[in-house]
Amino acid sequence: MAEELRTEDMTMNMGPQHPSTHGVCRLVLTLDGEVIKDCQPVIGFLHRSIEKMCENRTYAQCIPLMDRFEYCTSMSCNWAFCLAAEKLSDIKVPERGEYLRVIMGELNRIASHLIFVGVTPMDCGALTPFLYTFRERERIMDLFEMTCGQRLTYNYIRIGGVAKDIPPEFIPKCREFLDIFEEKIRDYEKLLVDNPIWIARNKGVGIITPQLVYDYCISGPSARASGVNFDIRKNDPYSIYDRFDFDIPLGTGGDCYDRFNVRVNEMRQSARIVAQALDHLPDGEIRVKVPLKFKPNPGEVYSRRENSRGEMGVYLVSDGSTKPFRIRARGGSFSHLQAVPHIVKGLKIADLVAIFASMDIIMPEIDR
């Protein structure tokens, strides 16, 4: 007489120390064999109280803290904060300052996507692309270093403009990088996009439908991979993005494979923007004079910009003093992480790793 096999659900912890959780995220998984029945993210392992600390600092002192808010694209965070402060007090940034911001912002987007393109395959077991992408990333780091002296936390974009002008050797170096970069992107594509193992691991896995994008407020490349054509640079242009000619890469399937390809193609478009900005870079002032004890007009403002992970917004309340009354920073990853439990139900653990990596979730943006 065959006895019925009895099975039990198992609860398992993934993280906080897990190489594929991109920082310190803990996922409590309820498993039936290898199939995920439930997934509960636990956050807060990197809560550094940046928003609270900003309330005790002057506006100029807040900018370095915003660097640490999302360190893969520090320039963007600087920029989002400065945009909010400038919006409050109607500061107009000089032309050259705007162009330099765009150059740095887009280079930073490329650098961030390069980390993604290197690390995502690593989570799926392919180590090689990591070495290639970081080789190119080092070139961008060189450019940043010669401009502002830091490799990761730049504090470059300031209220009213940028901190320093670029050195004369920046432009030739940057052009040299852009020239070789297109070929390098093709190298990454050769390594992965047509690779049967990569396709098997990613194609059709972790599909995000457009409805889910709206429900969970997914933004950035992860939303565009599902075919939702929304990019703040086009739809709500800030700075001088309306002057550049670039496309928005869109995906169709909304799976991990598309999310990867969208980011790879976005690097191409960013390189295009940088090339155009270098061509049209005007001379002149880089920054309007803003007093060190900068006091914006009282009021509240929300400003947003397109970060490499999604919408990066800063909500700023000012009471007219030298310190912000309240800062609330919004990063894309928070909504993305919320969507993960919904997507992974019924999939295998190995798929969870691929999905988590392909959403490009980064923890400091969530924990702040």
Add this chain to the structure above:
Amino acid sequence: MGLIKKLPVYTEHIPGGSLVTTSVNSVLTMAQAKSLWYLLFGTACCAIELMATGASRYDFDRLGMIFRASPRQADIMLVAGTITKKMAPRVKRIYDQMAQPRYVLAMGGCAIGGGPFYYDCYSVLKGVDKIIPVDVFVPGCPPRPEALLQGCLEVGKKIRTLKLDEWS
């Protein structure tokens, strides 16, 4: 032979080669100093620099350092990034899971003493040496890869001064 020259050895030539007499301690410490496997454990911004150090240009591997995902296989823990009070018990636990002899390198201002989050911050542990013993501190926010490489070489130097019975 380059390696042998660095050891305190007594060499005797015999037909067809030579005999080497040395102490177990020096061979073991050298072996360990030259093959430090590190725990892939990054929490915040410094982890990106740690990754950059492991990647093509700076290349950790030439120091014999290979990343391990499991604490049980690692010799050295590079604490790269901010340790919050919520994370601290986990860090201690990961440290306890590592096999002896084990070493800790604190990378960046946050791991050394709170870094930029020293003042006005209620949630950050002010220095990882409050919970686990640290061998080498590498300052910076984040430290340059060169600084991290030197920090690892310093750990190697420290290991080579140890005596066998001090390994614990």
